[in-house]
Amino acid sequence: MNILVTGGAGYIGSHTCVELLQAGHEVTVFDNLSNSKEESLRRVQEISGRSLFFSRGDLLKPADIEAVFQSQHFDAVIHFAALKAVGESVRQPLRYYQNNITGTINLCQVMAKFSCKNIVFSSSATVYGSPTIMPITEEFPLQALNPYGNTKIIMEQIFRDLVISDPTWNTIFLRYFNPIGAHPSGLIGEDPNGIPNNLVPYIAQVAVGKLPFLNVYGADYETPDGTGIRDYIHIMDLAKGHLKALEKLSNNPGAVAYNLGTGRGYSVFEVLRAFEKAAERPIPYHISPRRPGDSAICYANPTLANTELKWKAERTIDDMCVDTWNWQSHNPNGYD
């Protein structure tokens, strides 16, 4: 298939491009590089031994999107491009609504104009808010805790309405749990701007000596060791889920959501221990107050994706830490 990948230079997009190229698909990446570097795409091509086409453009400029669709016909779009920092979305809600929602509407308008109505869209477990019952199935009610989460809920609703208005659209929303890890080559990985917000990139920078210690945000939760529990999923397992979703598009699914998680949770301390083992060094930490907005436990029921997409996460928490460390230790400054 000929696939357009928006946000393909970013963390999840670049790893998915490797899988797409290795599976024989043609790939065009559309990205404004607002949170990524073109070097990631050079390395994607190095790993896969195949070339892709890169179009630098912005979803907020419909003419940029039209130019890509005029140049070739796409069978489907995988739509990663979005702003994703929760705290920033609280401080800059208009920027988040505009980039994520207006950008998606612009994309869909151009897709409709060029009769490409197949899309796999990056949603998030954040759409579930803070449920108290685990594991989370796709039927759980949706609830946003911040503007970023709201953009995901609104975009899912836009796709549902689009399918009602025109059933020839096929839209799959993949609700990712906590993606971590890197390609086993160590050539591509997560390259956050500034101080990382998320646990594993933060631990990785402590391990490599760029940050002094980890703040463990709360050790007084009602969990076995008191720290927060999440469903971490290896980025290559996540990438494979997108290829399975592309296959599913041909069955005319309408608008459907799938959880992509392992179905198993790990605490902050368990992740810390696994990373210490992978990096073969102690990782200093301090217990800090809980982070506002965090829930104690969050993990997926991935049964729907297992059965309908024939997809299952295979890699362990040790694989995730080994691959993160391989990337971080060989690229202490990311792609710079």
Ligand code: NAD
């Ligand atoms: P990322 O920031 O690494 O990648 C997003 C890419 O989109 C970047 O390369 C950025 O330059 C590009 N982009 C942003 N706005 C754009 C615009 N207007 N026009 C063109 N390109 C634009 O993020 P990621 O971690 O790879 O996340 C990919 C998707 O998955 C996002 O939609 C994100 O919300 C979602 N998601 C991520 C996580 C996570 O923990 N990483 C979890 C759940 C969902």
Ligand code: WQD
């Ligand atoms: C994991 C655990 C923290 C950092 C976020 C977004 C979510 C989604 C994925 C996009 C929690 C603890 C963290 C640190 C810590 N993104 N922690 N010290 O919060 O589950 O999800 O990323 O859709 O929307 O909210 O992930 O990695 O930030 O936190 O103790 O320095 O690690 O309290 O228990 P989270 P995370």
